[in-house]
Amino acid sequence: MRSAIIVSLLFMTGCVATPVDREFPAVPAGLTTACAALADVPATDKLSVVLTTVTQNYAQYRECSIRVDAWNTWYNEQKKIFDSVK
């Protein structure tokens, strides 16, 4: 019985892990910025002031939308690269 245990232990020594360290790449800093809140239109009766704020908000939305697109593209591409190593 004792011999069997010793022999089985010897055979188990063959089960040594041979790890290859891998890390998922870090996301570019620009993509991690949170989207800012939309700006309020100040109290006014002038259309130009309203338009200025509204178009600013449109631009802000576009920026945020581009960031989300870039983030999705980044994740999908990096995952594809990461999963390609097998």
Add this chain to the structure above:
Amino acid sequence: MWQIMWLLSLVPDAVYHVLLILAVLAFGASYILKMVPFITSNALVIRVVSAVLIVFCTWMEGGIANEAKWQARVDELEIKVAAAEKAAVEANGRIETVYVDRVRVVKEVQYVVQNRIAKDAARLDLTCKIDPEAIEILNQAAHAGDKK
């Protein structure tokens, strides 16, 4: 147990190859070379020792072959990982460039729009007066779903 394996791994592989060959030869010699007095008188000991050596060296040969196989796999993976890391860095750069370019276009367009509003402000403000309730509705819409 890994300490024993570590110690055994320090011994060069060639030692196990030579030892296995010698053990096989000794085992065979214990049966064949009966005319040699030393072998004849120690035949049993030679057989037992050489048999033990054959088993041990065969096991070690298996370990060496297995280790070589896994090392080759590790080397292959390390090359693939290095290539993947390079591709990841390139993809990062490409995506960041596209992102920065698109944001720049948005800012440029915004600049043009703001200038146009500023240029036409007098005309726009003259023909249209905004009701305060419209501003309230706009601001309310802008904050719909905000975090509390």
